[in-house]
Amino acid sequence: xxxxxxxxGTGMIRFGKYPDVSLADLGWPAARQAMDDAGVEPEDIGAxxxxxxxxxxxxxxxxxxxxxMAGLPIINVENACSSGSSALNLGHTAIASGRYDIVxxxxxxxxxxxxxxxxxxxxxxxEVANGLVMPALYAMRARRYMHEHGATPEQLxxxxxKSRRHAALNPDAQxxxxxxxxxxxxxxxxxxxxxxxxxxxxxxxAAAVVLCAADLASRYSPRPVKVxxxxxxxxxxxxxxxxxxxxxxxxxxxxxxxxxxxxxxxDIDVAEVHDAFTSAELMYYEAFGFCRRGEAxxxxxxxxxxxxxxxxxxxxxxxxxxxxxxxxxxAAQVVEVVRQLQGRCGKRQVEGAKVGLTHATGGxxxxxxxxxxxxxxxxx
Amino acid sequence: xxxxxxxxGTGMIRFGKYPDVSLADLGWPAARQAMDDAGVEPEDIGAxxxxxxxxxxxxxxxxxxxxxMAGLPIINVENACSSGSSALNLGHTAIASGRYDIVxxxxxxxxxxxxxxxxxxxxxxxEVANGLVMPALYAMRARRYMHEHGATPEQLxxxxxKSRRHAALNPDAQxxxxxxxxxxxxxxxxxxxxxxxxxxxxxxxAAAVVLCAADLASRYSPRPVKVxxxxxxxxxxxxxxxxxxxxxxxxxxxxxxxxxxxxxxxDIDVAEVHDAFTSAELMYYEAFGFCRRGEAxxxxxxxxxxxxxxxxxxxxxxxxxxxxxxxxxxAAQVVEVVRQLQGRCGKRQVEGAKVGLTHATGGxxxxxxxxxxxxxxxxx
Numbered sequence: 001x002x003x004x005x006x007x008x009g010t011g012m013i014r015f016g017k018y019p020d021v022s023l024a025d026l027g028w029p030a031a032r033q034a035m036d037d038a039g040v041e042p043e044d045i046g047a048x049x050x051x052x053x054x055x056x057x058x059x060x061x062x063x064x065x066x067x068x069m070a071g072l073p074i075i076n077v078e079n080a081c082s083s084g085s086s087a088l089n090l091g092h093t094a095i096a097s098g099r100y101d102i103v104x105x106x107x108x109x110x111x112x113x114x115x116x117x118x119x120x121x122x123x124x125x126x127e128v129a130n131g132l133v134m135p136a137l138y139a140m141r142a143r144r145y146m147h148e149h150g151a152t153p154e155q156l157x158x159x160x161x162k163s164r165r166h167a168a169l170n171p172d173a174q175x176x177x178x179x180x181x182x183x184x185x186x187x188x189x190x191x192x193x194x195x196x197x198x199x200x201x202x203x204x205x206a207a208a209v210v211l212c213a214a215d216l217a218s219r220y221s222p223r224p225v226k227v228x229x230x231x232x233x234x235x236x237x238x239x240x241x242x243x244x245x246x247x248x249x250x251x252x253x254x255x256x257x258x259x260x261x262x263x264x265x266x267d268i269d270v271a272e273v274h275d276a277f278t279s280a281e282l283m284y285y286e287a288f289g290f291c292r293r294g295e296a297x298x299x300x301x302x303x304x305x306x307x308x309x310x311x312x313x314x315x316x317x318x319x320x321x322x323x324x325x326x327x328x329x330x331a332a333q334v335v336e337v338v339r340q341l342q343g344r345c346g347k348r349q350v351e352g353a354k355v356g357l358t359h360a361t362g363g364x365x366x367x368x369x370x371x372x373x374x375x376x377x378x379x380x
Numbered sequence: 381x382x383x384x385x386x387x388x389g390t391g392m393i394r395f396g397k398y399p400d401v402s403l404a405d406l407g408w409p410a411a412r413q414a415m416d417d418a419g420v421e422p423e424d425i426g427a428x429x430x431x432x433x434x435x436x437x438x439x440x441x442x443x444x445x446x447x448x449m450a451g452l453p454i455i456n457v458e459n460a461c462s463s464g465s466s467a468l469n470l471g472h473t474a475i476a477s478g479r480y481d482i483v484x485x486x487x488x489x490x491x492x493x494x495x496x497x498x499x500x501x502x503x504x505x506x507e508v509a510n511g512l513v514m515p516a517l518y519a520m521r522a523r524r525y526m527h528e529h530g531a532t533p534e535q536l537x538x539x540x541x542k543s544r545r546h547a548a549l550n551p552d553a554q555x556x557x558x559x560x561x562x563x564x565x566x567x568x569x570x571x572x573x574x575x576x577x578x579x580x581x582x583x584x585x586a587a588a589v590v591l592c593a594a595d596l597a598s599r600y601s602p603r604p605v606k607v608x609x610x611x612x613x614x615x616x617x618x619x620x621x622x623x624x625x626x627x628x629x630x631x632x633x634x635x636x637x638x639x640x641x642x643x644x645x646x647d648i649d650v651a652e653v654h655d656a657f658t659s660a661e662l663m664y665y666e667a668f669g670f671c672r673r674g675e676a677x678x679x680x681x682x683x684x685x686x687x688x689x690x691x692x693x694x695x696x697x698x699x700x701x702x703x704x705x706x707x708x709x710x711a712a713q714v715v716e717v718v719r720q721l722q723g724r725c726g727k728r729q730v731e732g733a734k735v736g737l738t739h740a741t742g743g744x745x746x747x748x749x750x751x752x753x754x755x756x757x758x759x760x
Contacts, residue, residue, distance in 0.1 A: 002478045022504055047612075053437065056502045057460055058743045061614050061750045071616030071632070074752065075466050078456040080437055086455050090470060097477030098382045122436045124402055232427075234441050236451030252451070363438045370441045372454065 002096040006217040006224035007378070009038025009210035010335040015174040015323030018204045019112040023055050027063035027108040027206045034104065034208040039220050045210075046100030047073040049091045051083030051107040053326035053362075054119060059108060078327075081274065081362025082232070083107060084207065085330030085374035091211045092230040101213050107331030108206040125370075135199055135277065139191035142279035144244045146193065149294040151282070153193050155301070157184035159278040160197050160320055162306050167317025169307075169348035172332075174203050174323030198278040198320075205325035207332035223342040228355075228377040229261035235363065235371025247280075249373045250287040250361055257375040265289030268311060268377075269353040270340050272333035274361045275318040284359065285313070307348055315340065315348045330360035330374060341380045355379050382476040386597035386604035387758070389418025389590035390715040395554040395703030398584045399492040403435050407443035407488040410586040414484065418590040419600050425590075426480030427453040429471045431463035431487040433706035433742075434499060439488060458707075461654065461742025462612070463487060464587065465710030465754035471591045472610040481593050482600075487711030488586040505750075515579055515657065519571035522659035524624045526573065529674040531662070533573050535681070537564035539658040540577050540700055542686050547697025549687075549728035552712075554583050554703030578658040578700075585705035587712035603722040608735075608757040609641035615743065615751025627660075629753045630667040630741055637755040645669030648691060648757075649733040650720050652713035654741045655698040664739065665693070687728055695720065695728045710740035710754060721760045735759050 011033025018026060027050075035041065048069065050060030060074040079086035084107020091105040111119070123129070145151060161181060167173035179197060187196040217224035233253035242248075258264050265288055273288070275281035282296035290311050291299040299305060305313040316322045316336040319329060337356035339345050361373040391413025398406060407430075415421065428449065430440030440454040459466040464487020471485040491499070502508070525531060541561060547553035559577065567576035597604035613633035622628075638644050645668055653668070655661035662676035670691050671679040679685060685693040696702045696716040699709060717736035719725050741753040 024504065056504075057433065057458065058750045058752065061743060061752060062504065064614075065616075065750065070614050070750075072614055073469075073612040074459075074614040075470065075612065076458040078437065078458055079454075089453075090455065090473075093470075093474050093477045093479055096479065097473045099473055099476065122438075124404065124436075124442065232453040232455065234444075234450050234452055234454040236445075363441060370438045370445065370450075372438065372441060 003098060004214035005092050005095045005211055005227045006214040007209050007227065007338045008212045008217050008221035008224050009034040009040065010338050011037060012172055012207035012332050012335045013205060014172045015203050015205035015325055017112050023059055023108060023110045024062040024066055026110055026204055027106060028066040030206040030208040031063065031067060031104060031106055034210050038210040040102060040210060042067055042069045044102050045069065045072060045104050047094055047103045049075055049077060049087040049103065049105045051077045051087035051327040051330065052109055053078060053080055053083045055108060055110065063106065063108065079372045081326055082330055082360045082372045082374040083327035085358065085360040085376065086232055088209065088330065088334060088376060089230045089232045089374060092227050095211055095213050101216055103211050104208060105211060105331065106206065106208040107328040109325035109327045110204045111202045111325055112204050135191040135194055138277040138280060139194050141244045142193055142277065145279055145283065148245055151297050153185060154181050155297045156193060156198060156278040157181040158300055159275065159281050160184045162300065163275065163314060163318050163320040166307060166315050166348060167321030170316050170322060173317040173321050174201055175321045194277055200276050200319035200324040203323045203325050205323060205328035205332065207328050207335050209331060209334050209338065225338045225341045226379050228263065228379045229257045230376050231257040231260055232372065232374045245283060247283055247287050249371045250284060250359065253373040253375050254288050257377060261377040263355060263377060267355050268357050269355050270315060270337060270350040271311065271313050271357040272316060272318065272336050273313055273359045275314055275320050276324060281313065307350065312350045315345065315350055333358035333360060334376065337378055341378055383478060384594035385472050385475045385591055385607045386594040387589050387607065387718045388592045388597050388601035388604050389414040389420065390718050391417060392552055392587035392712050392715045393585060394552045395583050395585035395705055397492050403439055403488060403490045404442040404446055406490055406584055407486060407586045408446040410588040411443065411447060411484060411486055414588040414590050420482060420590060422447055422449045424482050425449065425452065425484050427474055427483045429455055429457060429467040429483065429485045431457045431467035431707040431711065432489055433458060433460055433463045435488060435490065443486065443488065459752045461706055462710055462740045462752045462754040463707035465738065465740040465756065466612055468710065468714060468756060469610045469612045469754060472607055475591055475593050481596055483591050484588060485591060485711065486586065486588040487708040489705035489707045490584045491582045491705055492584050515571040515574055518657040518660060519574050521624045522573055522657065525659055525663065528625055531677050533565060534561050535677045536573060536578060536658040537561040538680055539655065539661050540564045543655065543694060543698050543700040546687060546695050546728060547701030550696050550702060553697040553701050554581055555701045574657055580656050580699040580704040583703045583705050585703060585708035585712065587708050587715050589711060589714050589718065605718045605721045606759045608643065608759045609637045610756050611637040611640055612752065612754045625663060627663055627667050629751045630664060630739065633753040633755050634668050637757060641757040643735065643757060647735050648737050649735050650695060650717060650730040651691065651693050651737040652696060652698065652716050653693055653739045655694055655700050656704060661693065687730065692730045695725065695730055713738035713740060714756060717758055721758055
């Protein structure tokens with residue numbers, strides 16, 4: 001019988017560009033904020049799990065050394081854009097096993113170290129070396145989706161308008177100015193149909209959560225949030241024709257996570273999904289069952305996924321506006337959803353939210369096996 | 381109550397230089413061998429933990445994709461030289477939690493991708509940038525040890541002679557030719573007192589183990605080996621004078637691991653320790669309590685740590701001769717100790733071995749907080 005696990009503290013720094021700040025100095029303030037929120041001190045923590053995609057050697061040791069926690073078991077996790085949420089999965093397991101009562105999970109990334117240039121390519125990825133970089137890959141999928149379901153550029157741009165409207169209410173978001181469909185479409189072309197505003201920005205960031213055995217959580221937090229399901233899946237495609245409008249790994253991981261939680265799409269009150277590009281958010285509406293296939297634009301335009309709607313998606317602003325410092329994203333999604341379930345989100349609060357979902361997926365540019373997806377469901 | 385965990389299968393490739401082989405193609409044969417040894421198939425495995433220090437993005441997904449296992453939960457771990465053994469710690473926890481019955485753990489590294497040049501430096505490590513690279517750091521410690529305890533260059537060289545004598549019996553070792561004290565001292569100087577032969581070689585490698593809940597292990601293996609203790613610690617030094625001849629992180633982690641196992645140094649029948657340089661093996665004899673402080677040379681020269689002695693250390697040849705492909709090392713140590721406890725090591729068999737220990741430690745060049753150490757104790 002696995003022990004149940006709850007989140008008792010959250011912390012993050014505002015995502016943005018901090019070229020003069022080291023990875024360690026990006027990370028520790030988020031960790032300190034999460035401990036303060038939980039009312040715990042370093043000596044209460046049993047182990048540390050640090051997700052980073054491109055952070056170099058021993059990021060966790062560097063970060064937690066700043067807080068006098070370098071003697072603890074520290075394990076660094078690399079799982080591309082799912083690094084932070086994979087770290088959460090490990091932290092969840094570590095408490096579930098009975099090995100620890102309290103652990104900290106972090107996601108941290110510093111993309112400004114590449115000086116505005118591209119993230120270094122892996123030489124094994126021949127498709128990438130030949131030009132199938134992330135915007136190009138997502139653009140192909142978007143074009144196919146537009147072809148299949150009649151979505152227009154203006155409708156894709158609507159995802160950004162919603163995103164910025166939410167982010168304007170989030171002090172931790174990287175891009176906080178509201179925008180219009182016209183502005184989005186007038187920004188420079190990156191990979192047709194994506195203009196600049198339809199791509200998530202690069203930047204730096206850190207987010208942290210403190211996990212606790214659920215039976216002990218009320219000692220620390222007046223509002224612990226239960227981890228109802230924690231699931232990681234990797235990429236896998238059957239041979240044969242593929243449908244580019246269906247994100248297979250997310251569909252499969254979602255089904256497994258819903259089953260683990262004993263819940264379904266109709267139970268979700270708020271979700272943070274991996275909107276790296278506009279079309280991705282639409283496809284994930286369908287992958288999670290928030291609407292039927294081909295009906296994502298209708299769902300968006302109905303207002304259902306906006307604050308005040310039936311199932312607000314990315315109230316934080318999501319990757320498109322809160323920013324996407326690779327590994328920090330998965331952890332920051334959890335920060336947002338936990339705070340939503342605790343009723344602490346001020347003007348962007350999803351009223352009465354009891355069940356929330358986070359979704360971070362990445363890799364998978366190349367041979368389709370190299371993808372990863374991590375989904376968590378939280379309840380109060 | 382945590383479930384007990386056993387090793388039911390082991391696999392590794394011979395360590396060496398494989399510049400034309402991709403990381404994925406280094407890894408999968410070790411994983412396949414471990415599954416064959418355990419008598420399990422991909423569909424029996426619940427999750428995969430892949431340790432790599434410098435393997436780039438998503439190594440586990442690349443490797444296990446080759447085996448049709450890319451749909452599983454795969455988590456990549458970076459903990460410098462302890463990456464493989466930290467992955468083992470995660471695999472152990474994952475089974476202990478009840479989440480999975482069987483998991484695979486791998487360590488893999490391809491150092492030839494650096495074309496003989498140095499491993500890229502982390503810019504935050506100013507000491508490294510100023511010349512305190514690994515051989516220099518260990519050399520300072522060695523010089524101090526020689527000063528304190530009167531060890532001579534010839535005595536340090538004796539560690540290599542023993543190492544090569546063991547490796548000559550190990551078909552998976554990178555360097556298999558026997559040597560002499562004279563040859564060791566005549567090899568070119570790297571960092572006084574270390575000549576070339578006193579430094580572990582660089583190379584490529586992969587090693588894998590299959591873990592199973594102990595109560596199910598006998599279904600698969602006639603000779604399961606129990607994981608008696610699994611412990612990871614990170615670096616931490618109190619302020620004040622430091623004794624360079626005492627590897628603090630190993631001393632502390634060893635004490636914690638012995639306590640977890642309910643065993644002490646007198647119980648260990650065979651050990652694989654992190655002999656990255658000759659002096660390191662000597663200091664680890666003392667850190668693990670195999671002898672008293674300052675008496676490591678006597679222990680070595682008594683033959684106690686050679687095959688046939690009281691406590692054979694590094695029967696595989698250790699890092700100095702088996703090789704040291706960073707993350708693969710910790711997993712390969714486990715492969716060796718498990719096979720020793722199963723009585724499968726042929727001419728290098730430690731007769732009657734019932735309790736074995738592995739020790740992988742790394743990082744820690746810089747601010748002393750950045751170290752990591754993972755120790756495991758196995759029993760039959």
